[in-house]
Amino acid sequence: MNHVYGWLLLLPAAVFLLAFTHYPTVATLMQSFFSESTALRPSVFVGLENYELLAEDEIFWKVLNNNLWYAAGTIPTSIAIAILMAIWVNRRLPGRGLVRMAYFTPTILPMIAVANIWLFFYTPEIGLFDQIGAVFGMPSQNWLGDPDLVLGSLIVMTIWKEAGFFMIFYLAALQSLPPELEEAAHLEGAGRWYFFWRVTFPLLMPTTLFVMINAVINSFKMVDHLFILTKGGPDNASSLLLYYIFEVAFSFFDESYAATLTVVLLVLLAVIAVGQFVLMDKRIHYR
Amino acid sequence: MSVIELVNVSKSWGGAVAVDDATFTVEDGSFLVLLGPSGCGKSTTLRMIAGLESVSAGTIRIAGNDVTHLPASKRRISMVFQSYALFPHLDTAENIIFGLRVRKVAAAERRERLNKVADTVGLGGLLDRKPSQLSGGQRQRVALARAIIAETGICLMDEPLSNLDAKLRHDMRVEIRGLQQRLGMTVIYVTHDQAEAMSMADKVILLRDGRIEQEGTPEDLYDHPATTFSASFIGTPPMNLFDLADGAGGAVISETGSGPVLDGPGQGFQLGIRPEHIRITAGAGIAARLLATDYLGADTIVSARIGGQSLLIRMPGRFHIGDDPNVNLRWPSEAVHVFDGQTGNRVNGRRAVDHAA
Numbered sequence: 114m115n116h117v118y119g120w121l122l123l124l125p126a127a128v129f130l131l132a133f134t135h136y137p138t139v140a141t142l143m144q145s146f147f148s149e150s151t152a153l154r155p156s157v158f159v160g161l162e163n164y165e166l167l168a169e170d171e172i173f174w175k176v177l178n179n180n181l182w183y184a185a186g187t188i189p190t191s192i193a194i195a196i197l198m199a200i201w202v203n204r205r206l207p208g209r210g211l212v213r214m215a216y217f218t219p220t221i222l223p224m225i226a227v228a229n230i231w232l233f234f235y236t237p238e239i240g241l242f243d244q245i246g247a248v249f250g251m252p253s254q255n256w257l258g259d260p261d262l263v264l265g266s267l268i269v270m271t272i273w274k275e276a277g278f279f280m281i282f283y284l285a286a287l288q289s290l291p292p293e294l295e296e297a298a299h300l301e302g303a304g305r306w307y308f309f310w311r312v313t314f315p316l317l318m319p320t321t322l323f324v325m326i327n328a329v330i331n332s333f334k335m336v337d338h339l340f341i342l343t344k345g346g347p348d349n350a351s352s353l354l355l356y357y358i359f360e361v362a363f364s365f366f367d368e369s370y371a372a373t374l375t376v377v378l379l380v381l382l383a384v385i386a387v388g389q390f391v392l393m394d395k396r397i398h399y400r
Numbered sequence: 401m402s403v404i405e406l407v408n409v410s411k412s413w414g415g416a417v418a419v420d421d422a423t424f425t426v427e428d429g430s431f432l433v434l435l436g437p438s439g440c441g442k443s444t445t446l447r448m449i450a451g452l453e454s455v456s457a458g459t460i461r462i463a464g465n466d467v468t469h470l471p472a473s474k475r476r477i478s479m480v481f482q483s484y485a486l487f488p489h490l491d492t493a494e495n496i497i498f499g500l501r502v503r504k505v506a507a508a509e510r511r512e513r514l515n516k517v518a519d520t521v522g523l524g525g526l527l528d529r530k531p532s533q534l535s536g537g538q539r540q541r542v543a544l545a546r547a548i549i550a551e552t553g554i555c556l557m558d559e560p561l562s563n564l565d566a567k568l569r570h571d572m573r574v575e576i577r578g579l580q581q582r583l584g585m586t587v588i589y590v591t592h593d594q595a596e597a598m599s600m601a602d603k604v605i606l607l608r609d610g611r612i613e614q615e616g617t618p619e620d621l622y623d624h625p626a627t628t629f630s631a632s633f634i635g636t637p638p639m640n641l642f643d644l645a646d647g648a649g650g651a652v653i654s655e656t657g658s659g660p661v662l663d664g665p666g667q668g669f670q671l672g673i674r675p676e677h678i679r680i681t682a683g684a685g686i687a688a689r690l691l692a693t694d695y696l697g698a699d700t701i702v703s704a705r706i707g708g709q710s711l712l713i714r715m716p717g718r719f720h721i722g723d724d725p726n727v728n729l730r731w732p733s734e735a736v737h738v739f740d741g742q743t744g745n746r747v748n749g750r751r752a753v754d755h756a757a
């Protein structure tokens with residue numbers, strides 16, 4: 114009897130979880146094995162045909178490549194900057210609250226607003242960067258229009274947006290470290306640099322793992338800025354996986370292929386997250 | 401020879417003075433205890449010696465060199481923290497040799513010194529454990545080992561035993577004192593526990609509100625308290641203090657009809673007697689009323705009143721209050737301490753009335 118009672122209590126949550134998380138996942142997986150239905154031809158089972166198509170899709174490989182560079186460009190840098198900022202604002206300095214707030218502000222802004230701000234920075238000739246560059250006699254650059262520059266420009270903007278968010282986690286972790294540790298190390302003759310690498314950084318590893326998984330997911334998830342800044346262009350030079358999925362699904366209306374891409378994205382993220390856990394978990398000291 | 405010397409050292413934060421004009425020296429190989437209630441500036445004094453706190457005024461010298469503005473890392477001092485400050489992600493061995501790695505001591509020497517120190521403090525089988533896998537007493541030993549292995553000769557300890565239970569605290573007290581003597585270390589030890597101070601110290605410095613109240617051997621502090629603060633801080637239970645008044649034939653305990661306890665004037669003075677020096681007698685003495693007993697095993701603490709003033713008496717063994725709680729008390733005249741009622745300072749040269757006579 115208790116058995117039934119327990120399952121009944123679980124039911125409401127289970128229904129929502131199944132309806133909104135598990136069913137869509139499974140449905141997406143199923144859809145990726147079927148052809149796109151049209152008015153004339155109903156959807157039929159095509160096996161791995163969609164995946165074969167994907168393997169030959171040059172745009173997919175370009176977008177995936179872009180995304181990997183985007184991840185590699187944003188994650189380590191934003192984590193390093195986040196740690197630096199956290200250590201900096203963790204110290205006693207005048208106007209500490211103000212500095213902390215300033216670092217965190219980009220996080221509060223919606224990505225759309227951030228993109229609009231950076232659109233102003235990146236505008237050729239009249240944008241902030243070109244204006245500053247002109248003072249030093251640098252030629253005008255089309256930051257978002259040049260295929261060689263556009264991904265880099267997006268990376269810089271993303272770092273600006275993400276670092277402050279990650280800083281909050283590092284700041285919280287730093288504040289939980291007892292100050293005597295630094296004093297004890299200092300008395301033993303350890304300098305700041307040595308102490309950071311030998312003590313602070315290892316003790317921050319649980320936070321780093323958390324931040325890294327979040328950062329990886331974010332780097333595959335963030336597309337808002339593409340709508341404002343580049344629409345994936347020029348020539349897909351700035352398109353990312355999720356934006357491509359959006360285009361395939363809602364511009365080209367090929368839902369089956371979009372489902373295929375989604376499955377690939379999910380598998381990719383799962384593999385990376387599990388990999389991070391397995392690789393790093395053993396080396397992390399949890400208190 | 402003194403290895404540590406403080407000259408007119410002060411520390412203040414804004415308007416608040418934590419340490420006020422402290423001057424003292426620590427002899428080479430001696431055990432100095434900084435004793436006082438919380439907030440008296442003892443930890444701040446220690447942290448200034450360590451270099452963890454800046455000095456507002458005055459000079460600190462270690463081995464003859466002025467280190468007042470030298471960073472902690474250059475002072476060649478080891479320290480044991482109240483919280484032990486062990487690195488939670490490093491095992492016992494790595495915690496102990498942390499400083500040796502910093503100073504790039506060769507691996508072979510590191511191992512040799514580690515084994516020696518681990519034996520000294522009894523951590524032999526625990527070298528691969530993380531601090532979270534150790535008991536409080538074992539963590540304490542790791543912290544001690546880390547201080548000893550540095551071979552700095554000077555070790556500062558900031559209430560190192562306050563996180564241990566009573567039994568372990570006593571064992572570690574004996575052990576730390578033994579280690580200090582065997583290794584010839586100079587130790588400055590901060591505590592608020594006067595029993596620790598009395599049992600371990602060569603010299604005690606009693607602090608109060610950032611000022612040195614009294615400095616001397618444990619015997620000095622116990623037998624010749626310089627002030628009423630010293631008298632009431634040291635000893636369990638502390639010294640009894642009575643207000644005196646002028647009376648016929650000498651000073652009497654105020655608000656009582658009892659006989660004189662001291663030759664000369666009484667008004668403005670205080671009389672101090674340790675609980676163990678008071679005897680309950682059937683013969684002549686100061687009339688008192690016994691109120692309650694607190695049995696401790698080896699002795700019994702009896703609370704009593706002389707007139708309106710309460711006092712404690714230490715009686716050996718088990719003691720019961722008889723049917724008549726009104727008794728007479730007496731004490732040997734050499735057990736009497738006299739203090740100025742205004743300043744609290746000790747007054748010498750007063751002659752006590754001996755009731756046995």
